Each structure stands twice: as structure tokens, then as C-alpha cells.
Amino acid sequence: MKAVRLHAYHQQPVIEDVPEPQAKEPFDVVVKIGGAGVCRTDLHIIEEQWAEKSGVTLPYTIGHENAGWVHEIGPGVTNVAVGDTVILHPTPTCGLCHACRAGNDMHCENSVFPGIDSDGGMAEYLLTSARACIKLDPSTQPADVAALADAGITAYHAVRKAVPQLYPGTVCVVNGAGGLGHIGIQSLRALTAATVVVVDRNAEALELAAELGADHTVQADGKQVDAVLDLTGGNGAEVVLDFVAEQGAQQDAFAMTRRNGSHFVIGYGSNIDIPTIDIISTERNVIGNLVGTYNDLVELMVLAQAGKVTLHTKKYPLDAALDALADLDAGRVRGRAILTP
Ligand SMILES: [Zn+2]
Numbered sequence: 001m002k003a004v005r006l007h008a009y010h011q012q013p014v015i016e017d018v019p020e021p022q023a024k025e026p027f028d029v030v031v032k033i034g035g036a037g038v039c040r041t042d043l044h045i046i047e048e049q050w051a052e053k054s055g056v057t058l059p060y061t062i063g064h065e066n067a068g069w070v071h072e073i074g075p076g077v078t079n080v081a082v083g084d085t086v087i088l089h090p091t092p093t094c095g096l097c098h099a100c101r102a103g104n105d106m107h108c109e110n111s112v113f114p115g116i117d118s119d120g121g122m123a124e125y126l127l128t129s130a131r132a133c134i135k136l137d138p139s140t141q142p143a144d145v146a147a148l149a150d151a152g153i154t155a156y157h158a159v160r161k162a163v164p165q166l167y168p169g170t171v172c173v174v175n176g177a178g179g180l181g182h183i184g185i186q187s188l189r190a191l192t193a194a195t196v197v198v199v200d201r202n203a204e205a206l207e208l209a210a211e212l213g214a215d216h217t218v219q220a221d222g223k224q225v226d227a228v229l230d231l232t233g234g235n236g237a238e239v240v241l242d243f244v245a246e247q248g249a250q251q252d253a254f255a256m257t258r259r260n261g262s263h264f265v266i267g268y269g270s271n272i273d274i275p276t277i278d279i280i281s282t283e284r285n286v287i288g289n290l291v292g293t294y295n296d297l298v299e300l301m302v303l304a305q306a307g308k309v310t311l312h313t314k315k316y317p318l319d320a321a322l323d324a325l326a327d328l329d330a331g332r333v334r335g336r337a338i339l340t341p
């Protein structure tokens with residue numbers, strides 16, 4: 001089968017033929033990929049940012065936002081059958097450790113992360129497990145929903161955690177209205193009555209944000225912190241969801257956060273430099289976010305199938321993976337780029 005394989009860091013991946021995966025273990029599931037999302041994390045993988053954390057051995061197949069149809073199942077699999085339409089939680093988990101039993105799928109002690117630390121879904125077939133599969137209505141086109149498996153779940157997870165702080169009358173800033181941010185805006189609309197302020201450099205991204213229900217849009221032109229303070233009576237927002245978190249956006253996000261508010265770090269790439277006296281004297285929280293739980297993805301798919309969250313996509317054939325990565329890197333993708341094998 002064809003797969004998008006990374007052979008060396010700081011070099012473009014190669015599209016080449018590799019053997020198809022097989023369901024060997026009892027709970028193995030092989031999925032025929034219908035859509036694989038192209039993510040900023042793929043660029044960060046190529047830049048070697050994940051090399052040490054993931055410990056992956058090159059070459060390997062990237063792609064961690066996957067949906068498709070069940071192709072083959074191991075003998076212990078009962079929750080899905082061959083032919084089912086599925087979206088995949090990004091980590092096949094063990095189900096037995098403390099984190100799994102608490103529902104904290106991302107913190108499983110025995111999981112793998114296909115596309116990050118093992119072969120992923122920018123290919124014709126992907127090996128996953130029964131626990132990662134969420135069965136979808138058969139009318140669902142996998143390519144329309146694939147990026148909800150990572151971009152979507154990550155945005156939704158942060159919004160879900162912020163809900164108790166976003167009671168009516170509060171303000172939530174969405175910093176960055178790209179692949180994750182545009183799902184964050186729709187999730188906020190579906191789950192809260194907060195006033196949504198969207199900040200982005202790109203005018204088209206702000207137009208999309210307004211269409212999706214942003215109450216205010218702010219162009220990031222260097223004066224974005226002042227603009228947010230002006231919109232909030234000089235106080236800042238109760239919650240800032242920072243989907244960028246690099247190139248200075250992470251400092252802006254903290255500056256936009258109100259006293260006793262929460263700055264959610266969702267994007268990544270730069271360091272946050274905050275005097276500790278500012279953290280204690282204003283009691284502001286800086287909160288990390290790693291993807292989301294299996295149940296987060298189940299809930300998000302309920303919203304998606306009800307039409308309350310829509311993924312804006314730009315589709316590319318698998319052979320055009322390098323074009324999709326280049327377009328994402330150059331800021332030419334509105335919403336999410338999706339590869340279709
Ligand atoms: Zn991703």
C-alpha cells in the first residue's frame with residue numbers, strides 16, 4: 001500500500017509502498033483510511049520537535065487524525081464489524097491502568113500513538129485497536145470528519161474543561177481561528193453562553209470565525225492585547241484558549257487573561273515567560289491540554305452528526321501530501337487539510 005513516510009528529520013516525507021498492516025492480536029482492528037487530517041504537529045514532527053518525546057524509529061508513516069472503514073478485526077473484537085464506518089481516538093489504550101479506568105485515555109500507561117510514535121494513517125490502511133474505534137452513522141464520509149479525531153477533540157477537550165468557568169456574562173478569547181480554533185468556536189457556541197472573541201492575523205480566518213458565531217473578531221496586528229482589554233472593560237477574559245502558543249501569541253494570551261482567569265495552552269512551539277509574582281498576585285491559571293478523552297470524541301461526534309459542529313476542509317489526494325503540508329506551513333489552508341487515499 002501507499003504511505004507517507006518520514007525518513008529523516010528536516011526533510012520532506014516520501015510517498016512509497018509498504019506492506020499492509022494485519023490484525024494479529026485479539027483486539028487489533030485494521031481500518032481502510034477514508035480521510036487523514038494534516039496537522040501542524042506533522043510539521044513539528046518533521047522539525048524534530050517530537051523526536052525525543054516520542055522515541056520513534058525512522059522511517060515511519062505519519063498521520064494521527066484518522067477515519068475510515070473497518071477492514072479486518074482480531075478474534076476478540078465485538079464492538080465493530082468489517083465494513084463499519086469509524087473515527088479513531090488517536091491512542092489505542094490498554095483499558096486496565098488507573099488512567100484508563102478514570103477515563104483519562106491520553107494518560108494511559110500502555111498506549112501507543114499512531115502517527116507520532118508508530119505507523120500512522122497517511123496511508124491506505126492503519127492498525128489500531130477496538131478501544132480506539134467510534135462507530136459512526138454509515139452515511140458519514142470519513143474524509144469530512146477525520147480531523148475531528150485530533151484537531152477537533154483537542155479543541156473540544158479544552159472547551160469542555162473550561163465550561164464551569166464560562167457561565168453567562170463571561171468572555172472567552174479564542175486565540176487562533178485555524179484548524180483547531182474553528183472547532184473551538186463552534187464547541188463554545190454549542191456548550192456555553194459566553195461572549196466569544198476571536199483573535200487571528202488572517203482576515204479570511206476572522207470572516208470564517210464570524211460566520212461560525214464569534215461575537216467579536218480582532219485582527220492580530222500588534223494591538224490585539226489592547227483590543228481584547230478594550231472589549232472587556234480593561235479586565236481581560238475569564239478564559240483564553242490559546243490555539244497558537246508560539247511566536248509571541250503565548251505571551252499575549254496570558255496578558256489577555258483576567259484576574260483569577262484561566263489561560264489554556266493548546267498550541268505549542270515557544271516558551272511562556274511569566275513572572276511568578278504575576279501568577280500569584282492575580283491568581284491566574286496556566287492549563288495544559290493534551291488531545292482529549294475517548295468520551296470527548298464521542299460527544300463531539302454527537303455535535304458533528306447533529307450539524308452543530310462542522311469541519312471546514314480542503315481535500316488532497318494522498319499523492320499530494322507534500323502540497324498539503326506546504327500549504328499548511330504557508331498558511332494557505334482555511335479549516336483543515338485532509339488526505340484521501
Ligand atoms: Zn493533529
Ligand SMILES: [Zn+2]
Pocket residue numbers: 093094095096097098099100107108109110111
Ligand atoms: Zn491504560
